[in-house]
Amino acid sequence: MxxxxxxxxxxxxxxxxxxxxxxxxxxxxxxxxxxxxxxxxxxxxxxxxxxxxxxxxxxxxxxxxxxxxxxxxxxxxxxxxxxxxxxxxxxxxxxxxxNCVLPIYPAETDVLEMNVSTMKQYINLHGNNSRIERAFKSDNPFDDEMSKMLNERTQLLVLELQNKRMSTAITHATSLIGLGPGLTPAGDDFLVGLFTVFNIENNRYFSHKSFCEEVVLHAKALTNDISYMALAKAAIGQVRESISELMEALFRGSEEELLLALGRVLAIGSTSGTDIALGIVAGLEMNM
CATH class of the missing domain: 2.40.50 (OB fold (Dihydrolipoamide Acetyltransferase, E2P))
Structure with missing residues (x-):
């Protein structure tokens, strides 16, 4: 037993x-x-x-x-x-x-802005070979093309969201689903991070969080069962404990607390944690 x-x-x-x-x-x-x-x-x-x-x-x-x-x-x-x-x-x-309980977006954002800056620097130094932000060419043309597509599509998605063009944002988000190698593709992982931010109460996009569930409506046929469940749960604000702890550290934590929490997220999968973290950064920067 x-x-x-x-x-x-x-x-x-x-x-x-x-x-x-x-x-x-x-x-x-x-x-x-x-x-x-x-x-x-x-x-x-x-x-x-x-x-x-x-x-x-x-x-x-x-x-x-x-x-x-x-x-x-x-x-x-x-x-x-x-x-x-x-x-x-x-x-x-x-x-x-x-039970997953996401923290509330802070009224004062000084700590958050400093922590997001620290997080971006740390990901650049210690992130696990994310294809979304790969800044080099490899010996594999297919990988290079995949990285280019992921980079372009995430940027287009963020641009549409910043301008509150939600219908075209859904199209760009859907184009990320299933994109990238691995058990949970990089595009899916980025969306898990982004969906997490959308479900944070008091953030600028909280009133648009239905965007997440609308994207997931298209996801079933585009990715594998395991990744689909992660997306479906994230769309309603249900994510891993390490991710919710990272959000708390971003909002109110010291640099040491942030880096400990970030390290636990970056350790998820081979590159999944890094791609999730990049989705979180994108969502928070849209708020700031």
């Missing part, structure tokens, strides 16, 4: 009060995704050390390799216990519930 350490509050409550029927969608060293047969939504079971996130449960395990869990294994729940085939059972007893 494995124990859930913490997790998305709605996910835990669903496991406790309702039956879950689904199957294993995809497996990785430290996470596995399960798909609900009722809703089609993806849920994630993650190992120790991974931060809380929407639809995610953190369990007392270091890696999944020895569990021999494979795609299409049957997943079900009963009486607070989630069972994956006959290979693993996870109890919700004692699990700490986490």
């Amino acid at each position: 494995r124990f859930a350490k913490s997790g998305d509050g709605d996910f835990i409550q669903r496991m406790i009060h309702h039956k879950f029927h689904g199957f294993v969608h995809s497996t990785f060293n430290r996470t596995l995704n399960i798909q609900c047969l009722d809703s089609g939504d993806l849920y994630t079971i993650a190992c120790k050390g991974i931060d809380n996130a929407p639809n995610t449960l953190i369990i007392d395990l270091d890696r999944f390799e020895e569990a021999d869990i494979v795609v299409n294994d049957i997943v079900s729940s009963d009486h607070s216990i989630l069972t994956i085939a006959n290979k693993m059972s996870i109890t919700m007893d004692g699990a700490m519930e986490w």
